[in-house]
Amino acid sequence: MAKEIRVAQPIGSVRRAGWRLGSIAGIELSIDYSWLLIFALVTFSLAQQLAGGGATELGIRVWLAAAAVSIVFFASILLHELGHSLTAQRLGIRVRSITLFLFGGVAELASEARRPRDEILVAVAGPLVSVSLGLIFLGLAGGLGAEGSLLGAGLAWLGRINLLLATFNAVPGFPLDGGRVLRGILWAISGDFTRATRVAGACGAIFAWLLIAMGLLAAVLGGQLVGGIWFVLIGWFLLSAARASVGQEALQRALADIRVRDTLVPVAGSLLSGSESVAEVLETLVLRQGRRTFFVVDPDGHLRGLVTLRELARTPADARSQTPVAQVMVPEERLATASPTQSGQWALARMVELGVNQLPVVSEGRVVGAVTREALLGVVRAHLLLGQETGARRGTPR
Ligand SMILES: [Zn+2]
Structure with a gap:
């Protein structure tokens, strides 16, 4: 099946x-x-x-x-x-x-x-x-x-x-189709998407355990080894899918509560004027300090572009001491940025969409820091750890 x-x-x-x-x-x-x-x-x-x-x-x-x-x-x-x-x-x-x-x-x-x-x-x-x-x-x-x-x-x-x-x-157990219908109905009645997901997920887990039990019975008592094991595998798969979906919903909810400004990663050590040579940046900042991403800014702090290890490494080795980083940077107009008031959910979705690990955070044209996947997930992990206490607050209709 x-x-x-x-x-x-x-x-x-x-x-x-x-x-x-x-x-x-x-x-x-x-x-x-x-x-x-x-x-x-x-x-x-x-x-x-x-x-x-x-x-x-x-x-x-x-x-x-x-x-x-x-x-x-x-x-x-x-x-x-x-x-x-x-x-x-x-x-x-x-x-x-x-x-x-x-x-x-x-x-x-x-x-x-x-x-x-x-x-x-x-x-x-x-x-x-x-x-x-x-x-x-x-x-x-x-x-x-x-x-x-x-x-x-x-x-x-x-x-x-x-x-x-x-x-x-x-079968009305999430994440099966019937479970999604159940979630939709519960969501419509209560207006609470998170709780609807949790209830439909619990039904999915019960059904998954039933499949596992039936599979074990069929394999051990019924002598139907292959069919039984197959039921157990499908049950186990459903169980982990139900848990992952419920976990992901909690994670999304936690992310929606976070503002970009709350997780701001300081970039003071990664600001460049643009006139530094590629070789200089590689030697002092990359190889000694382990930094990988740099923001090129005007004297008044306005963002002009972004340079990562990728652009630096792409510069031919014999040209690195004569090439200013401004020449290899990704210019500001081609950069995706975030603003301090945007949600963590938005920022993470944007990073996933663009395939990047961080976004410069810009307020009134000035770089005020960066938002990174790592920092967001760190905050989310803390939220989930303390989930019992904050759960009540997150249970609001959307
Ligand atoms: Zn389907």
């Missing part, structure tokens, strides 16, 4: 290794290497089933049919994910990628839904696609009147597995 989840991943994109399939509507589609294992397992068990139905012997024809049906099955999962993703995009939520992997599919959304209604619509779209596919495949199998044939058996299996996929995902 395959399942799927969706993740909003604003903290840091983890690129999985795999094959790129292409893209649809700006969404990158790819297959993780772990998918090969599940493809082999599904093809293997499907071949046994198709041959076991008495329709035919386990020959090359059956193997090819089983492989073809497996591929259509995974295309079905992809369509389920596209159902979520295209609905999300229509509602203004950007979708980065869809990846097929060991436990099904993952669509990576750039952010969470802004309203309960959007959350519910995006969640429902996937299972709706699966139910439609299931009915179409069953209809084809019945319409062809070919239940005894290889084609008919394959179509019937696709119909059943798509309905099963929809049913499994309809």
Whole structure:
């Protein structure tokens, strides 16, 4: 049995290794290497089933049919994910990628839904696609009147597995689709997104433990070792996904409470006038003090540009003593900056989007410090450690 989840991943994109399939509507589609294992397992068990139905012997024809049906099955999962993703995009939520992997599919959304209604619509779209596919495949199998044939058996299996996929995902435990609907409903009723996530996540954890218990029972008492272990693995995966989602929501909430000015990292030792040579900066500031980022400012403190170790190192070694840093800096107009009053959530999202570790913080044109991923995460860790005390204050509607 395959399942799927969706993740909003604003903290840091983890690129999985795999094959790129292409893209649809700006969404990158790819297959993780772990998918090969599940493809082999599904093809293997499907071949046994198709041959076991008495329709035919386990020959090359059956193997090819089983492989073809497996591929259509995974295309079905992809369509389920596209159902979520295209609905999300229509509602203004950007979708980065869809990846097929060991436990099904993952669509990576750039952010969470802004309203309960959007959350519910995006969640429902996937299972709706699966139910439609299931009915179409069953209809084809019945319409062809070919239940005894290889084609008919394959179509019937696709119909059943798509309905099963929809049913499994309809279970009201976060982060399954049903759990997202539950969260949307709770969110709409209470106006409290954090508490809705926590309750839906707790339901998801209960369901995950049920799967693990059922898997253990099936493996130990029922003698169904492979199926049992598979249930345990899916349960364990769901459990960690439920915990991660709830943890991430708490983290986002903590970040939203922080202002950039609260985590300001001083930059006094990293200010340059621009006339220093690359060699000078490398020798005195980089190699002796370990600094990596420098701000080039006017005498009155206005930001002119930014130089990192990357720009310094890119300067050819024989030209370093004659090249002023102003010549290699990234000029101010091409720089992303933050203002002291912006939220930590905004700053981190911006850094992730740009693939940088820090932003200069500018107030009235003057550099007053920097905001870094490290400093923000340090503050968040402290918030989460003290979460019990501050939890009540964060439980406000948004
Ligand atoms: Zn789904």
